[in-house]
Amino acid sequence: MAQPRTERSGALPDQPDHWTEPGAHLVREGVYRIPLPLPLEGLNAVNVYLVEDREGPVLIDSGWAGPETGKALAEALRPLGHTLGDLAQILVTHAHWDHYTQALLLRESLGVRVRIGRGERHSIEGLDLNRGAHPAQAAQLRRCGAKDLADAVAAMPVTAEEWAMPFGPPDAWLDDHEEVPLTERTLKVLATPGHTRGHVVFGDPGAGLLFAGDHVLPHITPSIGFERSPERSPLRSYRQSLRLVRELPDALLLPAHGPVTTSTHTRVDALLAHHEERLDAVARAVRGGARSALDVARALPWTRRRRRLDDLPDQHRMLAVLEIDAHLEVLAETGVLCWEPVAGVRHFAVAG
Numbered sequence: 001m002a003q004p005r006t007e008r009s010g011a012l013p014d015q016p017d018h019w020t021e022p023g024a025h026l027v028r029e030g031v032y033r034i035p036l037p038l039p040l041e042g043l044n045a046v047n048v049y050l051v052e053d054r055e056g057p058v059l060i061d062s063g064w065a066g067p068e069t070g071k072a073l074a075e076a077l078r079p080l081g082h083t084l085g086d087l088a089q090i091l092v093t094h095a096h097w098d099h100y101t102q103a104l105l106l107r108e109s110l111g112v113r114v115r116i117g118r119g120e121r122h123s124i125e126g127l128d129l130n131r132g133a134h135p136a137q138a139a140q141l142r143r144c145g146a147k148d149l150a151d152a153v154a155a156m157p158v159t160a161e162e163w164a165m166p167f168g169p170p171d172a173w174l175d176d177h178e179e180v181p182l183t184e185r186t187l188k189v190l191a192t193p194g195h196t197r198g199h200v201v202f203g204d205p206g207a208g209l210l211f212a213g214d215h216v217l218p219h220i221t222p223s224i225g226f227e228r229s230p231e232r233s234p235l236r237s238y239r240q241s242l243r244l245v246r247e248l249p250d251a252l253l254l255p256a257h258g259p260v261t262t263s264t265h266t267r268v269d270a271l272l273a274h275h276e277e278r279l280d281a282v283a284r285a286v287r288g289g290a291r292s293a294l295d296v297a298r299a300l301p302w303t304r305r306r307r308r309l310d311d312l313p314d315q316h317r318m319l320a321v322l323e324i325d326a327h328l329e330v331l332a333e334t335g336v337l338c339w340e341p342v343a344g345v346r347h348f349a350v351a352g
Contacts, residue, residue, distance in 0.1 A: 012252065012262060019259040020045040024076040027252065027260055028207045030184060034076040036063035038098055046098045047256050048073070049211055050080070054183040056088030060202060060211045061256060062103035065166055069102050085110050091180065091187070092116040093213025094199040095124055095227070097165065099256065104166035115180075117191060118173035119198025123228035127167055129158045136230055137318055144325050145292030145345040152314050174200055187211075192245065194238025195222045197231050203248060210251040210264050215241065218258040218267055221274055223319055224326050235326035236333060239275060242268050275327075282327045283336055283350075291347045293325040300324070 013026045024032040030052035035045040049060040063069040074084050090103040090112055103114045132138070133156040141150035176191035180202070188203040192215045202211040214222045225234025246268045253264040261267065285299040297320050298309045309320055328348055331337040338351040
């Protein structure tokens with residue numbers, strides 16, 4: 001097996017000019033970041049992480065199931081002296097396709113053991129493609145006042161790729177605060193619901209690492225509650241989960257999308273501040289006369305280009321309106337706003 005490069009204690013080894021550059025990039029001794037390609041517009045790669053272990057390498061997250069992903073992963077493993085068949089187990093942060101489905105494909109072909117957070121059971125066991133591509137989201141959009149968008153989302157076809165994609169339960173579930181003992185280190189599981197109900201992160205306190213999945217991303221804000229079986233208040237859960245991570249000792253942030261960065265705490269603080277600012281903006285829109293989540297979403301700018309909601313594609317409009325709905329839910333829970341149903345649509349007003 002190839003020996004890892006030496007590095008200065010506590011320093012981050014040199015990384016490529018862009019985080020999506022293929023290969024196995026050293027993070028800490030025995031830990032490598034491997035970007036794998038994604039067939040998604042605007043999101044070109046996902047990081048998976050290889051952790052060396054005497055019982056066989058462990059993979060954290062796995063990529064999008066497909067020949068291109070498998071080839072890229074195999075090519076990244078080769079200089080380290082490994083093949084795909086050497087993998088001892090795959091630990092998955094959450095059940096989105098770019099993290100989970102390649103793991104199931106490797107299980108089918110090579111018998112690799114797969115584990116994922118127990119909270120993902122809702123969406124994994126509740127998958128029914130006969131109900132459409134986004135049935136829960138279509139229902140949510142109707143209560144947001146976005147009937148036309150809900151109709152468009154309900155009409156989105158389930159593609160042949162979706163029907164063929166491997167999906168189903170893992171070999172075992174991971175529980176909050178569970179420890180995964182390896183021969184050289186122990187990984188600690190922390191449940192971090194919000195992005196999905198069952199999202200988990202993996203801490204390696206001895207090496208000062210946090211394998212953060214999509215919970216903490218260095219350059220973008222994760223979507224909230226976009227899954228087959230979303231919870232009622234995903235933003236409340238997400239903010240609570242961010243605070244839990246903030247209470248841990250600071251660590252290198254090993255994200256699913258973007259480069260490794262030197263402080264998890266710094267990025268968590270920025271994400272918490274972003275959502276505080278967004279909550280304030282949503283409350284101002286309601287005070288200004290917006291009533292439904294759709295009204296509020298139309299009153300606010302979107303993306304770094306500050307585009308209007310109606311100028312976005314349907315998929316992005318769906319995520320935008322549901323994000324606003326999550327912020328309105330938190331404002332209602334905390335007593336800032338109140339709401340009443342009007343013809344099946346939640347209408348918000350300033351409380352009191």
